[in-house]
Structures are given as C-alpha cells and as structure tokens.
Amino acid sequence: MSGAADVLAPGAAARPVAAASAAGVGRPSLLNLLFVLPYVMLMLGLVAVPVGFGLWLSFQDYDMLGGWNGSVGLANYVNLLSDRIFQGAVRNTLLFVAMTVPAFVGLGLFLALALNDGLRRSAVLRSVFFGSSVLSVTVVTLIWRLVYMPERGLLGTVLGAFGLPEVNLVADERLALLSVVIVTLWWIIGLPMTLFLAALQQIPREIYEAAALDNAGRARTLWSITLPSLKRTILLVAVIEAILQFQIFGQVLLITGGGPNNASRPVVQFIYEAGFRDWQLGFAAAASQVLFLLMLLAALGQLWLGRRQDRG
C-alpha cells in the first residue's frame, strides 16, 4: 500500500500514509503514463499507424507492380468519382445497408418479443435463430446456393409446387442484391435478436404490473412501455449493423461475384479488386477512405437522431 502511494506521490514518504495517498490521487504525473503505456503502444501500432498509412497512401501513385511514383494529390479521388463501377458499388452498398439495417432492427425486435418467455419452445427457437450465426460465410453461401440453384434448388421446387414460375434471384440484375440481403439476414439475425432479448429482460417486471393496473392493453403496453425502454438498444443495433453491413463482401463474392453486370458489387469488393487484382494500392486506399467516411457519417447521423429523440 505505502509503496504504491510512494510511486503516485514521490517525496511524500515523510508524511502519514493516508495524507500521502490522498495527495497523490488525481494528481497528474508522468509516472501514471507507465500504466497505460502497453495499451497505448498496441493502439498506436495496430490502429493509428495503419490508419495514417492508409490515408497517406490514398494520395500516392502506388502500384504493386510499378512501385511508388510519388504523390498525386487528389488524383485518386478524382478518378474514383468518375469511375462508373465505383459509383455503382457505392449505390449497391447504400442500397444493401438501407435494406438490411431496418430489417435487422425490425426482425430482431419481432423475434425477441415473440421468444421472450419461459417456454421450452421459445428456448429452442432462440438457439435455432442464433445457431446460424456461428457458421462461416462459406458454409452459409453453400447452403444458400442449394436454395437458389436453378431448377433443382429449394426455392424453385417450392415455387414449382405452387405452380408458380421460377425466379432466378441470383441471375436477375434487379434481384441479385436482394438475394444477398436474404442470405445475410438468415445468417446473422441472431445477434440483434439476442441484444433485444437482453434489453427486454432488463425492463423491470413491476413496470409491466403498474401498466396492467393502469389499464394498458397489449398494444398500448408495447407502444408506451416496451418500445421506449428499448430505444437505446434499437440505436445500438442500428449503428452496429450499419457498420457491419457497409463492409458486406464475402457473401456477395461467393454468391453473385458482384454480378450480374455489376448489379451487386459492393465497395469492399471494389477495393479488393483494385488493390489485390489490379495492384493499384493508392487507388484502393482512396476507395477505402470514401467507405470509411460513409460509415462515419451513417453512424454519427444515427447517434444524432437518437440524441435528439432522447431530448424530445
């Protein structure tokens, strides 16, 4: 004890221990930095340096084959903005986020509300819905290729049984992105559902009892008690999912490959192809910065909306 106090307040040894530690607490000292140094080093090495390097790279003509040809200013960004494929990729990504994030919030909330009881059946279903989250993207896409497969696939068989014409989601320009949305929802709906379940269980039972005594019916209770209590979790799920879904890549690559006719190519695939197929690292880095900016804006926008609602 007194040793720690000495470290915190050098030269205090002559004073009583209690006084020494009281004087040391909250007093800035360079020595305190020692305690956070390991974390700071990791943070600098693994986050700050790569981020800074990426930013620097986006202003360079850096080609894996041709090497570094010096700074080009904003040229990479200018090229990006006029790149039709990049424009399409941004549009696809925004569309994808706009379809998945509300679906994750809505469906996750619905499942959580439906399965938040003590029944055995609900416990089984909770595990089922969460279970698919542990599968890797390769397994998930394999399963769904069997569903989407033309003629013999599950989807075609089911539609055929009802006498409906077959739709080939994956090969249709207008539906390819939707096919990936469905796969993604099926894959990781477990996380939002679990977050909502945890939040539901935090709501004190007494509040529902007070509402019952206040003559609140089911709809009224849901609208006036449950949903307001979940506001923070709804925001959390929306922000997490937006950040995750802006980075959509694996499912697309394995299901549609970005096609047909670039109709489902997302930004990360564009970055991957620019950097690791065409070896234009500076150009790819610039695309990464644009994606980063989009994600930042989306997250900040949601937080701002949430804060405003909190006050209102």
Added chain:
Amino acid sequence: MGGLVLRNVSKRFGPVGVIDDLSLEVGEGEFAVFLGPSGCGKSTLLRMVAGLETLSAGEIHLGRRRIDALAPGERGVAMVFQHYALYPHMTVRQNMGFGLRNVGMPATEVEAKIAQAAALLEIGDLLDRRPAQLSGGQRQRVAIGRAIVKQPEAFLFDEPLSNLDAALRARTRVELARLHQQVPSTMVFVTHDQMEAMTLATRIVVMNAGRIEQVGTPIEVYRRPATRFVAGFIGTPAMNFLPVAAVEAEGARATAVLADGMRVPTAIPATRLPAGPLTLGVRAEHVVAGQGSPAVVEVVEHLGERTLIHARLQDGSALVYAEPGDSALRAGDAATLQADGSAVHLFDGAGRAYHAGLNP
C-alpha cells in the same frame, strides 16, 4: 365504495403453499396494515388483491363486486410498489395521467386530476421532470400521486417506505396518515416494520408463514398479543421471554415461579392455564429494578430519553429492561429485578397467550 373481503384465500406456487386458507374483512375507509416478517406472504396476498397473482382458492370482494377474476385494471384498486415502478421514459405528468388516458378520459379532465393530486402531494413543480431527475422521496410521492388520480376504491401499498432513509421514512409516515384523513378510501398497507404498522394502522393484521396470527388495533396487539409470535414481533425492544418453573394458585390468580426463583404474582386466572410448560412474557418497561432477583448488567444502550439495560439472571436467562435516560449503570454492575405481575403474559407450549382479564 366498500370494504375489502378475503374469503378462504389460498395460494400455492407449485408444491409450496404460501397463503393458507386466509379470511379477513377490511372495513370501508379503514387503514389496514399487514405486518409480518419477510417471506411470510404479505406481498403475495396484496398482489392477489391487485390481480397480479392468481388465487389457488377462495374469493376476493371489493365493495359490492367480486373481483378475483377481473383484470388488474378493472378491480378499482391502485397500487404503490416498493421500488416505485414509475415509467422511466415518461414525465411525472405522463406517469400520473397514463392510467386515466388509457380509459379514454378527456385531456382536460386528466389535467385537472393531475393538478389536484399534485397540489395535495406538493409535487406541482416536478410535473415535467422524468423519474431519473427525482430523489427517492419525490419518486415515492409521484407513485402515490399516480394512485390517487385514479380515485380507487382501495389503495394497496407494498412496503412503500422501505427504500427511504430513516428521517424521510418518519416524515412520509406522517404524511400518509394525513393523506388517509383527506382521501377516505380503504387502504391496505404491507410492511415488515412494526413501527410503521403501529403508527399508521387503524387495524393491524399480524401475519406469520402465510397465516393470520392476530387482527386488532395497534394498542390491542401491543397490550394483548394473541400469540407468542405477535408478542415477540411487536414492540421495541422485543418482549422478554422467561421459562416458568412452577405455577402456584394464590386465590383465583396464578403466581409464576421463574427458574431463578423470582416469584411473579400475576393477574391471570389460574384455572384458565393449561397443564404443561409455560413461558412468561414481560416487556422492558414492566421490569422493576431495585427489588426481587439478583442479576448482572451485561450491555448498556443509551437511547437518549431512556436507557436499555441487558441483564442476566442467575439461572442464565437474559432480560432487557428500561432505566431513565441518565442511568449511570455500567456493564458488570449488579442489579435486582422484578417483573411487574399486573402486566405480564403467559404463553403455553403452542404459543397461545394468556392475559389478565378476559381472554379473546
């Protein structure tokens, strides 16, 4: 308007019986306090009245209606919960108006009722705050206000003071008593604190392990406890219990001879006492010092207006008695003690009490 009647009410959670065939009538406008140790089933009973718990058997009537099959909102009761149970995202005004708006009351009428209750509870300047911006005492008032605006036939309170600090608890107690004078509804109040029960109740229902031990006015349960449990539960310090070695009849009255030889001539008729071992109960203020059996002082508690002396008799039994506030006794001092026979109680092996005069 009317009283609350419980008829042969039982409650079991699976194999565990919590309330066992309980019957009780609370008169209209009465302030009934259910008093008992934690876990004796007080909350369960209150929640059955409120409709938050089903009955395993029995009936509940409020006024002219049988209410035990009605939904909680239709029973004409309002409940104040131990942890307040305010809606955290609503303002005080919205909290108080929620139940009224749910039954379709016009907004102007809702506002008028809120204003009236707010004035009564002096929370008018808190109406636009959220519960998180209130102190514990203020939350308590809002919870009471939320109950008042509904003008229920019966108020149900589940240990509403137990989360307040001692000073606030004492003050809120007085305010609740005043509230009962202004709002003449039937009130049922649950607590494990005998001080709350004594000060608030027009009638106390002492409960133990899902059964009623005694129903009576505060003075009745204090002066004439029906059982040894009630005698030990009510009063601070707790009643002293001393084993009786022998009972002698002196005239019609019984004289108890304690294990250390102290003779206590009681006013209890000897013929009414059963055979078998008896225990003598005497409160601290009914032990007279300066005569009788020798004892040794073990602990001295200075309470200000009086001093509690924890002493030990020669046979080893412990006895607490009261001295004036300026008592100079110290641990280790010798004392002589005598129980005042006119104020003692006798208890048989089953805990049943015997008092001077008529037994209930």
